[in-house]
Amino acid sequence: MPEKIQTIHYVNQFFGGLGGEDQAGVAPQWYDGPKGPGQLIAGMAPDIEIIGTIVAGDNYMAENLDAAVAEIVGLIEAKRTVAADFKPKLLLAGPAFNAGRYGMACAAVCQAVQARLGIHAATALHEENPAVEIYRRPVTIVRASSDVMGMRDAATNMARVGLKLVAGAAIVPTEDNTISHGLRQNYFADAPGAQRAIDMLLRKVSGATPETEYAMPVFGRVPPAPAVKNMAQATLALVTSGGIVPRGNPDRIESANASKFGAYSLQGLDRLSGETHQSVHGGYDPTYANEDPNRVLPLDVMRDLEREGRIGKLSETYYATVGNATSVERAQRYGQNIAAELVNVGVQAVILTST
Amino acid sequence: MTLTLHKHIVNQVKLGEQTGINQGCLSLDAAALARTLQEQDHRLARIRVRLALPGEATRILCVKDVVQPRAKAVGTEPGTGVLCVLENVAIATCGPIVGFQEGIIDMSGPGAAYTPFSRLPLIVLEIDVHEPLDPHAHEEALREAGTRAAKFVAQSCLDSVPDQTEEVLWDEVPCAPSLPRIGYVYIVLSQGLLHDTYVLGRNAQEGLPISVDPRIVLDNGVLSGNCVSACDKNTTFHHQNNPVIAELLSGHGTRWNFTGVVITNEPTRLAEKQLSAAAAVEKIIQMKSSGVIISKEGFGNPDADLMMIVRDLEQAGIKTVAITDEFAGSDGASQSLADTTPEADALVSTGNANERVELPAMATTIGPLPDVSRLAGGYPHSLRDDGSMEVELQAIIGATNQLGYSHLSCREA
Known part of the structure; x- marks a missing residue:
């Protein structure tokens, strides 16, 4: 049996079981093993071993995000130095759905651990979460529903995508149900371009909406400066x-x-x-x-x-x-x-x- | 009008005492080829003929053109008669840089995946000209040497029995009225100053658009004469094997009615662009096409020609699919085209030419190695001391070919 992937899970005070708004000011804390949605992930993804859960209050994170994220990075580094068998390969954050403060914290934590600790990371957010626009480029974001009703799907997919990241496999937004990084990336298609063009044209001529391979960008317009008077x-x-x-x-x-x-x-x-x-x-x-x-x-x-x-x-x-x-x-x-x-x-x- | 292809399938190429094909083995008398080319063009100072085979650790640099050996066995009219075709072999010409936009062919390694020519045994002509020679004459001398060499090789096989005989049928095939009517707008580079194409022997700057029988294209009707970036220049080989025409002919009469080919150009001045686009659209309307494939050559300025034709056709009620490559930056973060139109809702992408690829050192290099840093797609620091290099796909011949010859594409990540 292959070794399980050591995974850290990040959640807010609510999903970490500490309480509601009254606990939103708590500083990041480490708990061994899974908590809340982490138990769901551990149950559904047998290749993942959640070795610990970091819980932090939404307000604590929102009020000073950079410092709070640095604290979390410090927490993980401290664990690394004391335990030789502590070798996390993946961090999963959320799902945070459309929750603004929670989404920002999840995405920021993902960005920090992948950049500073070399740990793969993924979160799950609704596409309208304000964190998406800010963090979509560097962070792998799985699509989630707007509220907790979609917990099971989002958590399952986040775990699956996380494992793909660890395996070094390409994430394809349309197939993996992730939010695109907004980057164009080459790949070898099954059919040559001419054949794809004819297939696309036949669909279009038959009245179907064509699935373009490159959606038209919107060009910025620059208003001309006023004429020089003299x-x-x-x-x-x-x-x-x-x-x-x-x-x-x-x-x-x-x-x-x-x-x-x-x-x-x-x-x-x-x-x-x-x-x-x-x-x-x-x-x-x-x-x-x-x-x-x-x-x-x-x-x-x-x-x-x-x-x-x-x-x-x-x-x-x-x-x-x-x-x-x-x-x-x-x-x-x-x-x-x-x-x-x-x-x-x-x-x-x-x-x-x-x- | 009928065109018959006599196909010889080459399974081995070797240099020998004479030129000809025997049991699939193509033998080439390199000295005779070089002598013939030099007799026909005194501008050619030195021609070295070498073979580069698939899988070899060989890099060919500053490739000007790739040409498939094809020669007329019977007939003189373009697109009719009997054409002798050598499959699974090509001629590649290379030598000191003329423009900036000659390219690289790697016969193995990571670069080989991006060029179709790594899969063919290549007869490589490395050519030096007598200096001084102005760049336009230099380009012409190499272009003609390539096509003459291809003819020289193909003509040596005229008396051999072909492996396959294929009748290319088009307008004589009956088509049910219910089949969709599909046309093809074939845009070729024609900006002058080393950015030319030759259609039926004439510079594409003049006399276009024209509608032609697709078989004319198979019969050497379109030749490359340009030094546009290697990734999306249509080499003469690409024209000879135009994949849109091949596909459209293959389903003609059964899946669709292939209404014809309009070859048009990419002028440099706006008014000329508008005239060419309008005339090309008019020809497609005359063919009563319901849908059109549009291919492109080059990028940037030619994006404008492509978008004009797409817009005008869609506004005339004709559905379009356009084939284009992308220049999205090395990290893929930029928008990809220099011009757009909302009507272009069906594009086939043949890849981001700015994406970089690491090419390891090769045991054998054919062509002028130091010129790599000056190639479009190369960098001043491209070439390292150990012979390895990092280039953009832009520098690899045929990497993002906009006739849709290859499999490379691009998607959101």
């Missing part, structure tokens, strides 16, 4: 996703999915040349940009406008990254950081060039 007084900057960098690519910006942007001086330069600058963008033919980098970063024209007095001046720093296959999330972050730096140095307008 260009002759304005400081302009150049920003490009076209990959124009000083020759040699000092920041080693990648040719695709760039992990950074660079800030480079234009001081003393009247125009760029193939000797001073180059393109590192991997998404377009760089021949012409390398021949004359002003084609992508139009310094030559900006200097003309500056001399003619049509703009106040050109900011002496330009920013560059590579837009090729760079994820929208990264691009947003670079945009926000570049904008903050530009505002800091008093830039009023930017010419953005893409490729």
Whole structure:
């Protein structure tokens, strides 16, 4: 018979049998063996051995979550140092259904033990529990009903998913009834893409709702800034996703999915040349940009406008990254950081060039 | 119009004194092949011909194209006559980087799972050109060398008895009116500057969209001429073996009525995109299709072409399924596409090309190793001293092919 998985169970004062709101202020305490829903889990999941239950009051956790979670981590670490055979591989928290304080505590405890102690963790929450939005990315959350009526299903599934985590198996939200981490993950499908496309189309043509493999994201919209009133007084900057960098690519910006942007001086330069600058963008033919980098970063024209007095001046720093296959999330972050730096140095307008 | 395929199933490839097939064993006179290619193109300075076999610890780098040996045995009209096809073998061309977007083929190890070409014996041509040669001429020289080599090999088998003979039937097959009418919009890359495709010998920047008999595509009607990211460039092999066309032909007359193929392009200017999309949709409407599969090539800018066509078709009452890959970031946390439309409610995902894969060192490397760090999908720190590397799937040939050739997909986790 395989060894049972040593498991710690986390519950609040109510499910731990200490009492209701009057006991909501109690600090985390350790009890050997299962309590409350833990007895249900132990009965239904023979591979799990609940070696202890941590019970804490909802208010105690909510009032100072970080410190309270640190206390729980400390409790487990202390057990580890005194008992050589104390080797928990899994922590299960809840189910907490739609209870706000309890849900936050469950999710925070899961996040902490997996990150700090290397113990797998899962909780069970209703999808509208406020903890879901905050913790879904790092924490494995099994779907639960909104109230305790769904205890048996949620506890059983939480135990099953927990064992899968310990076994290193992939959790598939649609199959395992978990809340997705909001991440896209590759896998090898049974049929090639063309065949899946035709099957999907036949269903759609027959009137069934297609089960898309990628639901359309909703794009954020950025309202344009108001027009610059007096260009002759304005400081302009150049920003490009076209990959124009000083020759040699000092920041080693990648040719695709760039992990950074660079800030480079234009001081003393009247125009760029193939000797001073180059393109590192991997998404377009760089021949012409390398021949004359002003084609992508139009310094030559900006200097003309500056001399003619049509703009106040050109900011002496330009920013560059590579837009090729760079994820929208990264691009947003670079945009926000570049904008903050530009505002800091008093830039009023930017010419953005893409490729 | 009939097209007959004479298929030779290759079960062994070896270098030898002459070129030809005997009992499934393909012999290749490498010196004669190299000499023939150089006679036809004086830009080619050096051609090294090597074999790379499935399961070998071999990595091929800066692969430009992969081509299946196919040559006309009878007839000259595209899509008709007799076509000699060598199954289970392909030609791969590689050499110093031209664009950024040549790719990697690993014949074994974790990278092999992501490319269909690890499962085929490959005849690899590593080609150097006479310098200086501008990048566009360089690309052309390698493209033509690949297709000429494929022809050279296939032509050596014209007089051998094929293992299988297959009649490719299409519009002569009677279709019951009750069958759903399914069309195919085949979008090919045509952005110029090393991002081209050739349709019936003509650059795809011009003269598209057109509706074609699907058999024309099988008969070398579409050739790759681009250096777009390796993961979702349609190599010439992918065009020759277009899986959407193969599937649609296989169920034609029994499960659906395959109404035809509209090949269209991906122009760079907005007005041209709108014109191409509108014209492609018009051709699908003329075919009276009730549903359409749409495939794509490249990503980012081409997402706009795909979404325009999906939107216009759906608004015309025609159901669509589009095949696309994703760029969701290395951790999968980002949204995946550069353009969207609410009508695109049925997408097939061929995988997140940003996902990283660890490739161990290989005993044999064909092609210029240091160029890895400059490939799209590579990183400046990609290549380690021990020869191992971490790359994005983007750098692997065919990893997220948007014709739907492979099994890779992506889901919520």
